Amino acid sequence: MSERPVPGMQALAQLRSDFDRGFAVAPRSSEAHEFVIQIRVAGEVFAIRTCDIAGLVRSRKIVPVPSRTKELLGVTALRGTLIPVYDLAALLGIPPGTGGLSWLVLAPGDTPIALAFDRFEGQQIPEWLSERSERRHVRQLVRTGSTIRAVLDVRGLAETIREGAGIKEPAKEKEQ
């Protein structure tokens, strides 16, 4: 007679096996590492390429500042730097949702900019779709699981914000 397998123990064995296999197989190509993070902005689902952002952090205390820019929520402190925080839903022209803005995504650049959104739904290697979206600040579409998401152009958004604020970024080499 054999003992019945315990589900928790099976998961542990599977976890251990997957962990070991990660060291056993060869690393995948760079395209294979094109990750996106899945977010939800005022109820709508979007995706952001990890290469388009400088970081993902939980929302901290946002101190409102007077501004003519209505999308500017305020400033927050991150790693000793004051960073302006913008409402991503307002930037995308989406009516504000009911939930709080719990997450910040950091736009790359010398002048850091944080974009606040509702929910972070994980990181995944998506299926890139050939269709294009006519929506502003959207590059293309991907499928994560059964959900089709618009991939936000964070760099473009940051560029737009900087242009609006009159900030000029030094020229950098093009992204791959």
Add this chain to the structure above:
Amino acid sequence: MIRAWTFQRKVTAGFAVMVGLAALIAGIAVYALHTVVASRDNLLAVNARNLTDAQRLMADSNEYVAAFRGFLLLTDDRFLDQRRKAAAAIEETFRNLDQSVYTPEGHRLLNDIRIAQTEFAAVQERVIVLRKSGNGSSAAVQAVEEQEGVPKRENLVAAISAFVEREQKLLDEARRNSSAQASLASTLLICLAVAMVLFAATTAILLGRSLSKQIGGTVQHVQSSSAELQTSANQQASGAKETATAMNEITTTVSELLATSRQIAESAQQVAHIAEETLKAAQVGDQAVVQSQAAIEGIRRQVDTIVSHMLNLGKKSQQIGGVLDIINELAEQTNILSINATIEAAGAGEQGKRFAVVGEEIRKLADRVSGSTKESRALVEEIRAAVNTTILATETGSKAVDTGLLRFEELTRGFKEIAGMVATATQAAREIGLSTKQQMTAVEQVNTAISSAAQVTRETEASSVQTLQTATQLAQLSHNLSRLVQPRAAA
């Protein structure tokens, strides 16, 4: 009012009237006879005696004169003695007449006689003296006699004759009066007798008519009543027959009731026996309930212990949840760090690829940890839910046990009440048995009484038939009587 009199009263009244009339007539007759007799007595006692005394006075006077003449002729003293005796007799008669004469005329005539006698006696005394003295001659004596004596004697005779005539006249008059009274009495009696006969005849006719009418009406009433009695007797006979039939049915029913009472008595005894057994079972049940109550008390204590353990388990699961939260938070932060490492590796270009691989693995590991944590959380939540459900169920069970305890207490009381009621029921069943036996005895008595009543009813039926026959005979008799009393009406 007379119509309301009874026959006896009417007949008695009629005879009383007759007797009264007869008595009246007899009284009148006695009175008339008495009057006539009195008149006759008066006639004989007064008038006739006066007449006799008057005639005797005449005779004594003649004897007095004869004695005087004898003395004159013979001068013998014996004639003087005779003359004195005749004078005494005359005096005696005078006294009698003086007492019996009742009319003034009589007394006057009698006084005239007395005067004439006195004068005549005085003349005779002078003659006698003359004769005795011898001085007088016969002629002188004769002259005195003829001159004085004869007129005086004629006066005396005339006075006496007048008195005799007077008395004769009175006697005749009294005789006529007596005859008239007798005739009047006779006529009155005849009239009364005729009146009595007429009255008796009228009374007899009226009484006869009245009695005939009354008896006729009564007989007709009797006839109609006898007819009704005949009808009633007929109905009574049929009713008595039906009653007899009903009494037979009642007798049968009472017999069945008697049998049923016996069965009830036996059943009551069985019920009493069963009640006694039920009482024993109730007492055993009471003991079992007490034991069950103690067992439930133990269950309640065990349930309290289970609730305490389950609450402890809930707290532990909450602590596990807290640990899982920490793990999840760590996994999430690790995930974020791995994502940021991936981002940093992506920014590092080719140099960061290996770091990206490590970051990816860390992310995967964090994902798996997060997934496992979620599963664990789900399991812990399920455990907590199960614990909560168990606690609720246990509390509900504890409450149910409390309620059960209360119910068991009520059940205990109920069993005690049942025991009491069963005891009462046992006593009642015994009393029912006794009562049923008494009832059975009573039913037997009723059965006997109803049998007697049935016998009486049969006799009543026979009596009703007899009554019917009697009523028929009475109707015939009343018809005959009616025919006798009122032939026309009966016809």
